[in-house]
Amino acid sequence: MTRLSDGTDSDATRRGPAASGGEDAVPPADAPTGDTAGDPPADAAGDPPADAAGDPPADAAGGSAGTSVAATAHRLRQQLRRHIETGARRVSYVWQHSLQLRVAATTLIVTGAVVLVIGLFLVDEVAGGILHAKRESAIATARLGLISARGHLADVDAGSRGDVQNAEAQIQADLTSSGRSTGLFSIAIESASSDFPDSVSGLSSYQIPPSLRTLVQHDNLAVQYAMVPNGATSRSHVPGLIVGEPVPARTGLFELYYLFPMTAEQQTIALLQRTVLISGALLVLLVVGIALLVTRQVVRPVRVAAHTAGKLAAGDLTQRIAVHGTDDIARLGQSFNEMAGSLQRQIRRLEDLSRLQRRFTSDVSHELRTPLTTIRMASELLHSRRDEFPPELSRSAELLHAELDRFEALLADLLEISRYDAGVARLDSEPVDLRQVVATTIDANRALAERHGSRIVLHQPDTPLTVDMDARRVERILRNLLANALDHGEGKPVVITVGCDDDAVAVTVRDHGVGLRPGEAGLVFNRFWRGDPSRSRLTGGTGLGLSISLEDARLHDGWLQAWGERGRGAQFRLTLPRRAGHTLLSSPLPLSPDEHDEDEL
């Protein structure tokens, strides 16, 4: 409690009347005694039971329950954590994927904070002003009453109960009935020096806070916020203001207290709070609404653009955005449409080129092949009669015949690879037993193997390996791999291994020849690549075989890979998905052979 000199000019409360029972200000360090804060009873009553109720079960659980409860709790915690994590992920997904939501949320938070600060400030200022005015008027009223009270109490003997009551009644009548102040306050008179310790006032049930009384007894005019009776006769208490002043009398000191209920002020402030709260909430909603609307105007065209771009990317080149007006969004749409148009033109041109290329390939194929057929037949005829020719003519016929074979193979491979380059190669898939294709390939290469003096070793499962594939292409791959292995196998055995798992099948072709130098495994599929140009080649490969095989494998969504080590030979692995369209993740067979593989030699 502060002295009047302090109290009047200082600190209007920042807590408002709702903080009932509190003093009007935080006391300064040098504040006089009696500065006890009257805690509101509700607080005191509210807290301890909550604590008391919370504790015992926890103790019981700790004492008797044991591990099962702990396990349940652990499980619950984990479940909760999982739920929270899932929820967080979902929220984070939506958050990251909706610009509109982000803008709205940001606006909500910022506007909310600003409105909250402004609202608090406003309520605080107004409430402080109201309280200050009330306090001033209360003190003024009290001063006025003091004169009257002094007159009545001057001669009263504090020891005489009847006299005091008499005087009090008169004062009461004087003060409360004087015009405008009627009903605004009630008064109480106490006296420390009287014998009867009980209140002398009419409000016998009401106890003036002792701290205030101490101050008044020390001859101060003091003010305190406290719960006061709501009018003289009412038993209910409302927040209010008590002004206490000492009234010196002949026999001692009377204390005159004015009790001002602040119901009206409280109502005003509550109304203000409600108004500020509601208008603040409306304001926030309005701003968020506007933000949503504005963002929507920007986001919608962006979404349309994204959607259209998606369709364009999916191949529908005729997609365009409808453009209205000339604003920034319209310019975005225009540029987008221009981009789409340019893309469409480019792709059309490429398609035309591709179509031309296809036509060209087809035409070259036909135009070249017809004369080549004639040459071939003529050469065959000459070759078959070469015994009848003189030696140089005979040898010429042989050379013509042999080179024609090479020429033909090269032409066939060139045409095949140009088909791939033109993107017109098509897969003719059907379920076929891979082992059958392997067997066919081996049969077709027996003669070549004999010429090289190589043995072909086959490891394969006993069960059929049905795979969706274009048997013609797969056979071509295997033929190329096998011919390649025989070619470079230096007469040592060539090992073919067939493996499978649920999703894929694999064939490895291993030779034990010179192998590959480091880095060459990636080069073998290059067109016309030669590992060692000086090596003799019996098959007369075109240099395109492995390139075509790689394209064939890719067409199946399969893999074709090479491994090689100097001195250990090379291994090629073909991996194909068992069902068309399935994406390969792993191969049933390793690419590089194990060491024990060497034992098979």
Add this chain to the structure above:
Amino acid sequence: MKPRVLVVDDDSALAEMLGIVLRTDGFEPAFVADGSRALAAFRETKPDVVLLDLMLPGLSGIDVCRAIRAESGTPIIMLTAKSDTVDVVLGLESGADDYVVKPFKPKELVARMRARLRHHEDVASETLTIGPPDAPVIIDVPAHQVVRDGVAVALTPLEFDLLVALARKPRQVFTREVLLEQVWGYRHAADTRLVNVHVQRLRSKVERDPERPEVVLTVRGVGYKAGPP
């Protein structure tokens, strides 16, 4: 008597060379260079086998093939410069029995022709029955006749051979490779689409519902077999 061959090809050099080769191998060739005159020449020469180029002036090889097939089962071997799936399948579907891709070796062509001209000297009478019991397909092998539901079915010699090959061993599953060897006479692996296309053509003639075959059954992943008698 020498087998007669009708060569339909617009390239004169190739035609002349073919003539030399075919005569050397004991055939009697006739030539026509224009697609639109091919059918007339076919009727006139009554060849034992037709060699047909796919790219022809006038009528295209595919159309010529259809026209010939409409009135005769005479073996047709396409000479094609295209090994593209579409062209080959289109040719086979329009009725060609076999095809050789340019540039072919003369021996290969002659082997293909001989395979198609091969006559079955089955003197002993042989009757085969396959298909569902309520509507069986009865094959009279020496007479080259097939009857389904009491109605004679006109098959080309190739289709007949294919059906007989399947019907002779009703419980055996034939892989496409085996059929290529037995029916077409290929000794090495060849284009299995030949089998697929001709099985389709055969089914369209002998099956009640080609979509749900009862006579020539597909064994998924392996090949074909005859329906149980």
